[in-house]
Amino acid sequence: MNAPQLLLPPALNPELGPDDPLCALWLAQVSLRLRREVAWCWHQRGVSQPAPGALPAAGDPAQDSLDLLRFRDDKRRFFDADPTARYLDDCLAALAPSPQHSARRGDWAWIAAECRLTPAAQFVLACALAGRADAALGPVCAACLNDASRPWPTFALAQRLWDEPLAIAACADAGHALFRHGLLSLPPGRDALDWHQPLEMPSRVAQALLEPFATFTADDDLPPRREIPPALQPLLARLRCDPPSAMQVLPLQGAHGTDFAAWAQTLAQACGRGLMGVGDGVTAERGLGGIATLAWLQGCDLLLPEHWQERCCAGAADGAWTAPISALPLRWMLPVGEGSAALRGVPPGLLLPAWPVAPLDTPARTAQLVQALATAAPAVRAAGPEAARRFRLAERPLARVAAAACGLGPDAGARELFAVCRAEARLELDGLANAVATRFDLDELVLPANQASQLREIVDAMGALGRVHHDWGTARAWNEGGLSVLFCGPPGTGKTMAAEALAQTLALPMYRIDLSQVVNKYIGETEKNLRRIFDAAETSDCLMFFDEADALFGKRTEVRDAHDRFANIEISYLLERMERFKGLAVLASNRRKDLDEAFTRRLRHIVEFPMPGVPERERLWRQAFPARVDIGSLDCRWLGQQFELAGGHIRSAAFNACLIAAGRAPQAEARVDMVHVLGAVRRELEKMNRVAGREQFGRYAPLLESTP
Numbered sequence: 155m156n157a158p159q160l161l162l163p164p165a166l167n168p169e170l171g172p173d174d175p176l177c178a179l180w181l182a183q184v185s186l187r188l189r190r191e192v193a194w195c196w197h198q199r200g201v202s203q204p205a206p207g208a209l210p211a212a213g214d215p216a217q218d219s220l221d222l223l224r225f226r227d228d229k230r231r232f233f234d235a236d237p238t239a240r241y242l243d244d245c246l247a248a249l250a251p252s253p254q255h256s257a258r259r260g261d262w263a264w265i266a267a268e269c270r271l272t273p274a275a276q277f278v279l280a281c282a283l284a285g286r287a288d289a290a291l292g293p294v295c296a297a298c299l300n301d302a303s304r305p306w307p308t309f310a311l312a313q314r315l316w317d318e319p320l321a322i323a324a325c326a327d328a329g330h331a332l333f334r335h336g337l338l339s340l341p342p343g344r345d346a347l348d349w350h351q352p353l354e355m356p357s358r359v360a361q362a363l364l365e366p367f368a369t370f371t372a373d374d375d376l377p378p379r380r381e382i383p384p385a386l387q388p389l390l391a392r393l394r395c396d397p398p399s400a401m402q403v404l405p406l407q408g409a410h411g412t413d414f415a416a417w418a419q420t421l422a423q424a425c426g427r428g429l430m431g432v433g434d435g436v437t438a439e440r441g442l443g444g445i446a447t448l449a450w451l452q453g454c455d456l457l458l459p460e461h462w463q464e465r466c467c468a469g470a471a472d473g474a475w476t477a478p479i480s481a482l483p484l485r486w487m488l489p490v491g492e493g494s495a496a497l498r499g500v501p502p503g504l505l506l507p508a509w510p511v512a513p514l515d516t517p518a519r520t521a522q523l524v525q526a527l528a529t530a531a532p533a534v535r536a537a538g539p540e541a542a543r544r545f546r547l548a549e550r551p552l553a554r555v556a557a558a559a560c561g562l563g564p565d566a567g568a569r570e571l572f573a574v575c576r577a578e579a580r581l582e583l584d585g586l587a588n589a590v591a592t593r594f595d596l597d598e599l600v601l602p603a604n605q606a607s608q609l610r611e612i613v614d615a616m617g618a619l620g621r622v623h624h625d626w627g628t629a630r631a632w633n634e635g636g637l638s639v640l641f642c643g644p645p646g647t648g649k650t651m652a653a654e655a656l657a658q659t660l661a662l663p664m665y666r667i668d669l670s671q672v673v674n675k676y677i678g679e680t681e682k683n684l685r686r687i688f689d690a691a692e693t694s695d696c697l698m699f700f701d702e703a704d705a706l707f708g709k710r711t712e713v714r715d716a717h718d719r720f721a722n723i724e725i726s727y728l729l730e731r732m733e734r735f736k737g738l739a740v741l742a743s744n745r746r747k748d749l750d751e752a753f754t755r756r757l758r759h760i761v762e763f764p765m766p767g768v769p770e771r772e773r774l775w776r777q778a779f780p781a782r783v784d785i786g787s788l789d790c791r792w793l794g795q796q797f798e799l800a801g802g803h804i805r806s807a808a809f810n811a812c813l814i815a816a817g818r819a820p821q822a823e824a825r826v827d828m829v830h831v832l833g834a835v836r837r838e839l840e841k842m843n844r845v846a847g848r849e850q851f852g853r854y855a856p857l858l859e860s861t862p
Contacts, residue, residue: 166290172364176254176262180280181288183249184307187315188291190233190242191298197232198225210297260451261366269331274321281307281315282338282353286360306352313349334481336447356444362451380413380420389507394425396506398485403504405490405497408511410460411548414489417511418457421487428454432462446482455485462488516543516624516634519552526556533567534559540568543620544695545575546736554578569661576663579694586672586687587665590699592658594651600766600773600801601648608761609652612639613659615758616738636695638732638739638756640703642746643763646802649742650701652763657697662738664697681728688731695737703741704748732756766801768794774801778808784825789854793831796852803838810834829857 164171164181166188172178195210233239256264266276284291285307292305299311313322325332326347332338339354340347347353382390393404404421406414415431422429430449436442436459449456490497490508497505514522519542527535547555558574559566596609615637623629641649657664672683691698732739733756746760754760766774772794779785799807808826811834815826832854839846848855 165284165288166294167288170288170364174257174261174363174366176266177280177283177363177366179249180262180276181284183246183277184280184284184315186242186246186249188294188298190239190246191315192294193236193238193242194229194232195297195300197236210300258366259453260362262363265337265363265451269335269337271331272321272324274316274318275325275330275332277316278309278312278322278325278353279332279337279355281312282355283360283363285353286355286357287364304350308350308353309347310349312353335450336443336482339443356441356447358444358448359451362448366451380416382420382424383512386509389509390421390424393421393506397425397427398483400483401480401504402485402506403500404455404485404487404506405508406487406511407490407508409513409548410491411551412489412511412513413549414460414487414511415457416549417509418455418487421509422455425455427485428452429457430454431457432459434459446484450482450484455487457487458489460489513546513548514552516546516629519543519547522549522552523556526553527559530556530560530571531562531564531566533565534562534571537568537571540620541571541575543624544572545579546693547575547578551578572661576694586683587667587698590654590657590664590666592654592664594655594658596655596659598777599648599652599655600770600777601652602764602767602770605761605763608759609656612637612656612738612759616660633734634736635733636736636738637758638735638741639759639761640746640754640757641740641742641761641763643744644765644800645744646800647763647765648801649763650699651801652761653697653699653740653742656738656740660697660738662695662697664699665691666699666701669700669702684728684731688735691735691737697738697740698735700739700741703743704745729756765798770801771795771797771799771804774804775808778805779812779826780824782824783812784823787825787827788831789828792852792854793835796850797835797839799835799838803842807831807834807838810837828854832858 163185164178165185170181172181192210199210233243254263254266256267258264262276265271265279269275271279285295291307295307295311296302296305298314299308309322309326313319316322324330326349327333328340328347333340337355337359338347339356341351341354396402406412406417408414408417418431419429428449430445430452432442432445436445446456448454485506488497488500520539523542524535524538527538541555542552545555555571555574555578558578559571562570562574596606596613599606599609601609619636623632623634641652643649654664656662667687672680672687674680674683687698772790775788775790775793776785808831811826811830814833815830816824818830819825832851836846836851836858839850848858851858
């Protein structure tokens with residue numbers, strides 16, 4: 155007898171029809187077997203003519219299980235004798251699966267061959283797909299299971315429907331190919347599926363099975379591919395010759411803000427593969443399995459988000475890498491920073507050699523920024539090349555800068571563009587350095603002509619640095635290095651003030667290095683702190699101020715023990731990083747002779763700050779008081795001649811004089827007289843352990859007799 159032609163759709167919902175014929179056949183297997191089981195449930199409950207469309211009422215599930223043996227032979231006879239059951243049996247016989255060749259990667263036949271799925275395993279897969287895709291399936295499943303609280307396909311239901319129950323039992327294990335390849339998912343922390351738990355299939359996998367000819371890409375549009383440098387061609391050749399036959403983890407090593415997606419796309423295309431991205435909201439527990447299986451079905455590599463290890467696998471020895479999806483022959487691209495800390499938790503056997511993503515050089519940054527500023531104000535566009543030199547941003551921060559700069563008004567210029575760049579750079583120095591609010595200009599400094607000229611030369615050199623490096627070609631020899639200068643001289647001679655004036659004139663942020671946080675008694679820690687400082691300062695030009703620099707840049711000593719050896723290593727490392735620092739480094743020291751000679755050789759300028767002479771001290775006394783303070787009665791010439799004080803001490807005495815004057819006449823106008831200044835000078839000399847005798851105050855000594 156020939157089997158009748160199947161007129162029923164493959165699913166209970168007639169609108170559901172997958173593109174893959176073999177997938178439709180297996181869904182039809184589920185639908186027909188459910189219909190046949192419903193017919194048996196009516197017969198078992200003694201109803202020969204059920205109402206059209208009605209389902210059997212639920213009974214006692216325990217009794218139903220106990221009756222399986224009692225009704226085994228009756229059920230077989232019913233299937234042979236009942237017209238409806240016999241018709242459904244004939245339909246199932248007509249749908250008996252035969253060997254099928256895959257039409258393309260990812261279709262049902264390809265999955266069955268790749269995972270070596272038995273007919274029973276394919277039926278379990280079809281049950282899970284039907285439960286995910288067909289909303290009408292729930293009540294029918296509950297009726298067949300005789301349990302209204304379980305309206306979903308389960309292993310128990312699959313075993314009841316399939317003709318070989320033992321073959322279904324072999325699929326209910328985490329080691330089965332259905333779970334190892336992520337086609338079905340287990341509850342977290344379980345190594346086997348409960349017989350009555352739902353057959354869970356990731357929604358992305360269900361979509362791929364229903365539409366195997368569709369292409370699923372990453373969540374966001376991928377950026378254009380990059381040019382692969384010649385030095386990395388051998389590594390690319392290895393990736394091409396080593397397609398993933400098992401799980402592979404390819405670290406993409408680059409700075410924060412690197413366009414890892416563009417490089418991942420470049421590598422995937424060069425290897426003849428697609429690329430899928432993992433969104434930031436995906437975790438190892440939620441969503442990752444479905445995306446990984448979909449990537450495997452489509453022959454794509456998978457790009458993880460930045461900081462994946464820290465965010466999803468912190469504290470775990472294996473993280474997501476030992477999940478069932480680890481059986482997938484899939485290449486995972488993992489963005490990491492410099493060093494190997496981000497790779498902790500990744501089994502070494504999975505790691506491929508890291509792909510180094512070089513930062514953008516100045517010409518590339520300039521080209522990208524100038525192109526992106528096409529719609530910005532003219533002055534902003536003109537400042538683009540200088541911004542690209544001063545702010546060494548990666549691709550994505552640079553794109554954000556350009557977007558913000560294009561939104562500035564028509565009157566915006568270089569200052570506004572630099573402010574946007576500086577906000578994007580965000581120096582994170584973690585307490586190792588303190589930001590300094592600059593207060594002075596170069597015109598406020600009181601210095602001899604030679605020192606004032608040297609400071610002007612430093613300003614001019616910083617302004618010409620970009621042109622000399624990139625137009626004249628010195629960048630290659632000097633590694634785009636910035637300027638390192640030394641300010642040396644006695645305390646109070648204006649070294650810190652001069653550093654602030656340079657930062658103010660050059661419009662650079664200034665950071666004072668906190669030696670108490672940098673220098674550490676433990677071996678190697680000082681070097682680590684210095685590295686963090688210089689790495690953070692690499693993104694943008696700034697002025698790094700090292701006060702008491704001899705504590706860091708002291709002379710290397712003869713090695714007598716391990717401490718001497720590591721101290722010399724720290725100095726050598728510091729010298730090397732100073733040479734590569736691209737901003738302005740200002741070091742201040744009271745003891746120039748204590749500095750290492752190798753360090754002074756690397757300095758562009760050494761500015762000696764001498765004790766001020768009489769003319770300079772007179773100017774300092776006149777400038778030390780605020781403009782609103784009346785100092786008409788002060789003899790600044792005599793003060794400059796009589797007291798050999800540095801500028802810092804003069805400013806301190808002026809401040810104390812203001813406090814004395816305000817305390818004695820709080821309601822009077824702001825006025826400072828000689829008596830107030832002389833009292834403050836006497837206290838300043840006492841602080842310096844210098845004799846403050848009557849003869850030092852000359853003709854103004856009587857003024858001190860009335861003061862305490």
